[in-house]
Amino acid sequence: MKVSSSPFRAQLRAELQILARNGEQLLLTLIIPVMLLVFFGTTDVLPTGFDDHMDFLTPGIIALAIMSSSMVSLGIATGFERSYKVLKRLGVTPLGRPRWLAAKIVTVLLMQIVQLIILIPVALLLDWNSSNAQWLLAIGAVATGSIAFAGLGLFIAGRLRAEINLAAQNGLYLLLLLLGGMVVPFDKLPAPVAAVAKCLPSGALADVLRDALVGQAERPGTSWIVLGIWAVITPLLAASTFRWE
């Protein structure tokens, strides 16, 4: 019996199967963002400074979801693949690095589509008004943010031992969630922390998403530049330092 396939499709299928079996990654990428959106959307306890707190919260939570899928989920999975010699084993197949990377990118993109398909209707159910949203600009922001975070995740995953990488990715996730300008506004953070947060990809992505989705960014031009710089630097850093074993 013949089995028809291609290296890319075979790898993509394997990536999706591994993702589906990793419950903790689904928790991080889907359940936590939805829970935060629902909790803060229904309680209105965040000092957002916006007339409608959902205008602040929705772009911030989408930024958080993008960070979780493109940095944390990708970084943790890749770190363990290094540790388990999965990458070494794939290195002696015809797959090649470009197709391996393409399968990773498509996996993250599919995950993000699922995230947005869930998060946006939930936000709308919580009375978020999307009439001012510029969707193409938002897609550009998500794409740029994804590149920046994926580069960061792979940079960390490509250098550290799997267990330390796991702790580092989760620690960074928590740090950026609280202090990265996604859920807590910059002006509610201590001044030195806010100054740093504005230079981070998390704060920049949340700000450009607020510009794209509700037209209420704090400093959209600067945030686009910050995000763009991260999107250039982190993939280069990851590519130049990544250890396959």
Place this chain on the structure above:
Amino acid sequence: MLPAPTTKVKGVSIVVPSFSRINRDEPTLVVDHLSVRYGDLVAVDAVSFSAYAGQVTAVLGPNGAGKTSTIEVCEGLRRASSGHVRVLGLDPSKDHRALANEMGVMLQEGGIYPSARPIDVVRQYCGLYGSGKTQYANPHELIDLVGLTDRQKTPWRRLSGGEKQRLSLALALASQPRIIFLDEPTSGVDVNGRTTIREIIRRLADQGVTVILATHELDEAEKICDRVVIFDKGKVLVEGTLDDVRKARRTVRLRTVRPLILDDMPDNLAGWLIEDAPCDYSIEDAPQGLIAALAVWLSERGIDVVELRTGMASLEDVFKKLTGGES
């Protein structure tokens, strides 16, 4: 194009490439003065050896002897510091993609995500070789071949050591390889599993596949290998067919009813005797006439001989002698 020939193991057909045009006298793997250095450490020091289609070549040596570094250069996983390697006429580093389509690799351990199920990972690997072949391995047949049908949906982390090895072998077969590198394939495998693996390896060689077998298990290697390459301290100590290597170290076994006092024996006899155990002696590379002289001396002193046998040394004997006993 002629259909690919098939062979049957355990009633399962394995499709193998056609080797009708392969010259079995020409080496398919040539390692020529290969050196691998890690900083100041010389892991592999100008080694040379060859392997041939249709033969199982065992690469033996103690830990740290340079086997794995050499094989990883052959697989294209590592670059040579100096020297040359040709695998199926290809440079493993420059022609890696082309070689990967024709090569099967079994790592010593790992290489599979712990939550992955055998059938899924075999299906993945069959797919990875999908675009370069006209006919691919069938995942279910490969699973059946290595005896994992009942465990095909069990996550990898719950498989026994032997089952993991057999799954790894299935992945190496997914490419329908012309050359296959097996690193400790029977390590941790039970008796039945060893028989299955040995049978698969032998069939692959019979069909013209070049099999490179790195192992510590000398008795296992002796059962299936045609050629031997023995490494130690980064160098190749001996290379040749199994029979040539063993014949080169002819051994005489002598067992007596009571222990010999070597100090009482003439030097021209005692100097050749190696006491393996009380009443149990061996003589390696005995010169002509020594055995007769020894038999006369023992007879004159009324020392009964239980066994006096001349034969080829076992692979383990050769290995221990060359490497100082560490396997």
